[in-house]
Amino acid sequence: MNICELRVRQFRNLEAVDMIPHGAMNIFYGDNAQGKTNLLESLWLATGGKSFRGTKDSDLVRFGATQADISVAFQAGGRRQCTDITIDTRRKASLNGIPLRAANRLMGVFCAVIFSPDHLSLIKDGPDARRRFADAACCQLRPLYMKVLAEYTRVLTQRNALIKAVKKGEQPPDITLLDAYDERLCQSGLEVRRFRKEYIEELRPFAETIYTGLSSGREALHLGYEMSEGEGNLPEAMKAARATDLRAGFTTVGPHRDDVTVTIGGTSARLFGSQGQQRSAVLALKLAEASLLSKGYGEKPVILLDDVMSELDQSRQEYILNHIEGFQVFVTCCEPTAISRLTGGQVFHMENGRLTPA
Numbered sequence: 001m002n003i004c005e006l007r008v009r010q011f012r013n014l015e016a017v018d019m020i021p022h023g024a025m026n027i028f029y030g031d032n033a034q035g036k037t038n039l040l041e042s043l044w045l046a047t048g049g050k051s052f053r054g055t056k057d058s059d060l061v062r063f064g065a066t067q068a069d070i071s072v073a074f075q076a077g078g079r080r081q082c083t084d085i086t087i088d089t090r091r092k093a094s095l096n097g098i099p100l101r102a103a104n105r106l107m108g109v110f111c112a113v114i115f116s117p118d119h120l121s122l123i124k125d126g127p128d129a130r131r132r133f134a135d136a137a138c139c140q141l142r143p144l145y146m147k148v149l150a151e152y153t154r155v156l157t158q159r160n161a162l163i164k165a166v167k168k169g170e171q172p173p174d175i176t177l178l179d180a181y182d183e184r185l186c187q188s189g190l191e192v193r194r195f196r197k198e199y200i201e202e203l204r205p206f207a208e209t210i211y212t213g214l215s216s217g218r219e220a221l222h223l224g225y226e227m228s229e230g231e232g233n234l235p236e237a238m239k240a241a242r243a244t245d246l247r248a249g250f251t252t253v254g255p256h257r258d259d260v261t262v263t264i265g266g267t268s269a270r271l272f273g274s275q276g277q278q279r280s281a282v283l284a285l286k287l288a289e290a291s292l293l294s295k296g297y298g299e300k301p302v303i304l305l306d307d308v309m310s311e312l313d314q315s316r317q318e319y320i321l322n323h324i325e326g327f328q329v330f331v332t333c334c335e336p337t338a339i340s341r342l343t344g345g346q347v348f349h350m351e352n353g354r355l356t357p358a
């Protein structure tokens with residue numbers, strides 16, 4: 001996957017940007033609030049996804065304008081393709097001149113992986129963010145997983161509703177119904193875990209190798225999957241937890257309480273990692289995701305790295321700039337000092353929404 005050309009009109013503070021990127025490394029530097037992240041955001045929209053900053057579509061249009069336009073020409077599937085995205089009150093997209101029913105139909109056609117400072121939550125926050133990461137990645141690679149996860153979530157919602165009603169005294173505990181829920185929940189729960197564990201198994205060697213590279217071999221990252229009930233088995237754990245569940249008013253064991261563990265040098269990255277280590281760990285996860293995607297699709301996703309350099313020492317910055325091999329990368333940063341270590345690629349300067357090759 002390679003972006004050949006980008007044209008942006010009236011998107012955020014970008015009035016008119018035309019860019020022909022480098023095939024490997026592209027660096028956007030500039031002061032704060034000049035439009036660097038906005039530019040990555042415009043590229044990200046070609047994946048068919050929503051803004052990675054959670055902004056609603058209509059807020060992406062430049063203040064005072066009525067419509068934003070983004071055109072991305074890219075090489076994929078052995079040929080040059082083009083997507084045009086227009087945003088007014090909502091987002092519409094076309095692919096190679098043909099309008100799509102919904103913008104998300106671009107998924108799987110153009111693919112990218114984004115690192116944004118918000119993604120530090122992947123390490124810093126509770127298990128929720130890590131489960132979402134694993135689930136989203138699993139869904140992308142194995143569409144069947146979407147159904148498996150949906151079934152689990154459906155039964156879980158039903159079981160929780162029953163338990164809550166019992167707790168509130170609205171109905172007596174219907175043991176037969178609870179038994180039936182438990183059985184179905186365990187069945188789909190084991191499936192959910194099977195998919196997630198398989199994904200983590202596949203991700204692990206990539207993430208660990210990348211982290212070793214980032215830390216110049218000084219630190220080791222390890223990924224694991226931790227089940228809510230420890231090593232126990234789910235049907236037994238669920239039965240044992242029933243009284244607790246009825247008191248709590250929700251289901252306390254199962255894949256919805258599992259975690260993806262990330263350790264550095266044997267201790268939890270979340271509890272003991274430094275800023276730079278946590279950032280490196282997220283980066284390793286994201287770059288590993290990109291490697292797996294390229295294995296799955298036979299096409300390398302474009303890598304978008306927003307503000308990844310801050311808090312990283314020189315050798316880690318160097319690794320990023322020079323060792324993400326075979327991918328087309330777009331990086332933003334503020335200090336041009338990092339750029340002097342660039343050994344190839346194209347540097348662009350962003351100022352007040354205007355982009356110029358440096």
Ligand SMILES: Nc1ncnc2c1ncn2[C@@H]1O[C@H](COP(=O)(O)OP(=O)(O)OP(=O)(O)O)[C@@H](O)[C@H]1O
Nearest residue numbers: 012013032033034035036037038059060061062063
């Ligand atoms: N819809 C919009 N119309 C016009 N301007 C907008 C719109 N949305 C955001 N902006 C402006 O875009 C500016 C630049 O945003 P951006 O996040 O791209 O900066 P940046 O160069 O990444 O800065 P930093 O280095 O601080 O991350 C902001 O000052 C913001 O006010």
Ligand SMILES: [Mg+2]
Nearest residue numbers: 036037306307
């Ligand atoms: Mg920014």
